């Protein structure tokens with residue numbers, strides 16, 4: 478699913494109005510009506526007090542359209558205009574006038590704290606104060622209003638985006654943002670719903686279709702995309718009856734050191750389970766026995782050194798290599814890594830200390846082949862690209878790094894983001910149970926396995942991250958968040974593949990929403 482920027486959303490509005498020859502404020506009418514339908518379906522006329530707080534731009538206008546429909550259908554509605562400026566938008570004013578047609582109860586004007594209404598815990602707040610048009614910091618009395626919402630503990634439904642969140646800038650003051658229970662976002666989810674610093678401002682979100690011009694939506698390229706089942710299904714390669722293991726490639730995992738052989742076991746097993754025809758592990762001597770006994774399906778080659786990698790020298794022709802899990806940063810390992818990078822021609826997945834060695838020795842970066850996949854977690858990324866002051870800066874720096882070095886960065890996190898030049902792909906699968914030792918080694922193995930099956934590097938990265946997260950989601954149902962082990966993710970990888978062809982995602986989402994309502 479595409480995630481449109483603020484500018485693209487405004488442009489979409491304009492194009493839609495022109496192409497569909499819409500009367501003024503028709504899109505606002507659609508937006509308000511859709512939110513009404515959403516609430517009406519769930520509330521079925523219940524007389525819970527609904528407090529609708531409207532700003533003076535189009536977000537506020539949406540709130541007024543909603544108020545009108547709720548009033549017409551006999552709901553218990555109080556409408557307020559948060560008087561935050563003088564520049565009321567044209568469509569806001571149209572909606573304001575239309576409220577007059579259905580009630581004699583005028584929206585109340587709020588100008589300062591003493592105007593705030595009493596809100597009870599069981600009431601509902603609709604936050605239609607600021608939408609994507611927020612363009613400056615918020616006055617203190619409006620922050621106090623947001624605090625008033627929070628203190629009431631009432632269910633808060635935000636229209637389009639929690640008021641106070643910018644679409645393209647970090648939050649200035651955490652007290653200046655509404656904490657929403659649910660956000661109904663028009664046409665496209667907003668990037669801030671997925672970033673660690675801002676995702677918490679809405680517990681759940683849903684996209685509402687307001688009929689923006691289809692062609693515009695289809696043909697407009699976005700910098701950000703959400704990766705869910707629909708996006709990865711076309712990457713899946715069905716097998717033919719007469720295929721043999723040679724068709725699915727030979728993955729090689731290079732890594733391990735004394736005490737960290739387990740990382741190689743996890744990654745190596747993941748290569749096979751993701752579908753590679755063959756796998757070899759290249760480890761220090763001390764890894765030979767554990768690997769041969771725990772993973773009979775794998776082949777093992779060893780370094781001359783007992784405890785660490787000192788010389789990467791193999792006589793096989795792998796189709797993809799994953800390097801770095803448990804490898805350490807011993808001087809002899811760095812030398813071996815440099816020599817390896819100088820001669821290697823095989824597509825690479827680079828993880829853990831193989832990333833750290835690049836950060837410490839920038840000349841090695843030049844040896845990394847184009848389209849290599851780097852899978853850093855937070856600290857590894859910081860060492861690689863430098864620190865950042867916000868999620869936005871992090872993404873910008875990651876994009877610059879990816880473009881400059883022509884590599885794919887898989888930034889691991891609650892929503893793993895794959896950065897490929899200017900493009901950012903946000904993964905939707907996965908859960909906090911996967912924050913556990915070895916989870917990253919499994920990911921490295923899966924991506925290496927997909928790469929050895931001749932997927933394009935970007936496809937291997939996106940598909941691998943999706944499958945890893947989906948396997949974790951399925952595994953957590955059996956093991957629970959606390960007890961999930963990285964090995965369990967591997968055990969559920971087969972289920973994650975099978976799940977790709979279970980019911981279409983749309984139907985699942987709908988059921989989920991109904992359940993929660």
Ligand SMILES: NC(=O)C1=CN([C@@H]2O[C@H](COP(=O)(O)OP(=O)(O)OC[C@H]3O[C@@H](n4cnc5c(N)ncnc54)[C@H](OP(=O)(O)O)[C@@H]3O)[C@@H](O)[C@H]2O)[C@@H](O)CC1
Pocket residue numbers: 486489490504505508532533534535536537538539561562563564566606607608609610611612613614615616636637638663664687689
């Ligand atoms: N396709 C779609 O998605 C559709 C979107 N629609 C809806 O339109 C919304 C965008 O509407 P919008 O552009 O009118 O701006 P909005 O978010 O209401 O901003 C607030 C207004 O207040 C002002 N202002 C800004 N910051 C301020 C501050 N700190 N303190 C005080 N004032 C401040 C600023 O005006 P200014 O004072 O700068 O002139 C601005 O006009 C969008 O989120 C969605 O809900 C639908 O109606 C139709 C289809």
Ligand SMILES: [K+]
Pocket residue numbers: 536604605606607608635636637638639640
């Ligand atoms: K809002």
